[in-house]
Amino acid sequence: MSICINPSCPRPNHPDNANNRFCQSCGSDLVIQGRYRVMRLLSDKSGFGKIYEAYxxxxxxxVKVLKEDLNSDAxxxxxxEQExxxxxxxxxxxxxxxxxxFQYQTRGGLLLHCIGMEKIQGPNLEEWLQxxxxxxxxxDQAIAWLKQLAIILQQVHNQHYLHRDIKPSNIMLKPDGQLVLIDFGTAREETRTYLAKLGAGYGITAIISSGYT
Structure with a gap:
């Protein structure tokens, strides 16, 4: 199986895509950036992007792709890009x-904003709890997980960033027990001005995120 990420493609799951470089339905390149072959859509419920499994x-x-209707939203x-x-x-x-x-251009000329990253094996904590x-x-389990998260957040804060969206669906559990913090789409660099506003409780942008981005 190989699918086309062109949002305008009439048949992204064309059965002949697996053995071809170009989509047999719309003609878009199936090998994204010359390196990723997308296999399936994992989620399109994220606030910003569609999440694909690729090889x-x-x-x-x-491969995370910004939803096309947000392309004009600076x-x-x-x-x-900040993520x-x-x-x-x-x-x-x-x-x-x-x-x-990176950016990917479809056969029809649509420019898509993309991020390639490591695939984390395992469920997120929301799925695990279910x-x-x-x-x-x-x-003991709660303490062990909190210790892991504290170490991860220390790494983030040492680089002067705030994650700002920590919740069970944004924490993955690998088979070896390692927790992984995901979805840095709303992360923000620490500044004195921002920290002062945070402490005062005003002027902070409300963020609503629905998970793995």
Whole structure:
């Protein structure tokens, strides 16, 4: 299976795409940036982007694409590019490794904003809790996870960034037990002015995010 990410493609899941470089429905390139072959759509429920599973020489990856109706929204594009920039400055097993921001042009000339990054294996904590029938976790488990998150956040804060959207759906649980903090789309660089406003409780932009971006 290989799918086309052109939002205007009439048949992105064309069965012949798997054996071709170009979409057999719209003609757009199926090998994104010459490196990623997109296999399936994972989510389009995010506030900013669509999330795709892709492969680069057999290695699973995530390709995040800014929703096309936000292309003309300068602030949305800025936040999207900022996510790649923030992740590029962070190096920790609890933070996804990013390949970078890039632009992809469809056969029809539509320019899409994209980010390529590491694919984190495992469920997010919201999904994990549902799998456990929402049973309470043990005190030891809670403390262990809080310690992991504190270390991850220390890494983020050491680079003078604030995540600003910490919730169960933005925390992945890998098979080895490592937590990974995702969705840096609303992260913000710390400044004295911003921290002063935060302390005063006014002038702060409200952020509503629906998860894995």
């Amino acid at each position: 680069q020489q057999g290695i699973p990856k995530i 602030k949305a594009v800025e936040l999207f 790649a920039a923030v992740l590029g400055q962070l190096n920790h097993p609890g933070i996804p490794q990013v390949d970078g921001y 799998q456990q029938d929402n049973r309470p976790i043990s005190q």
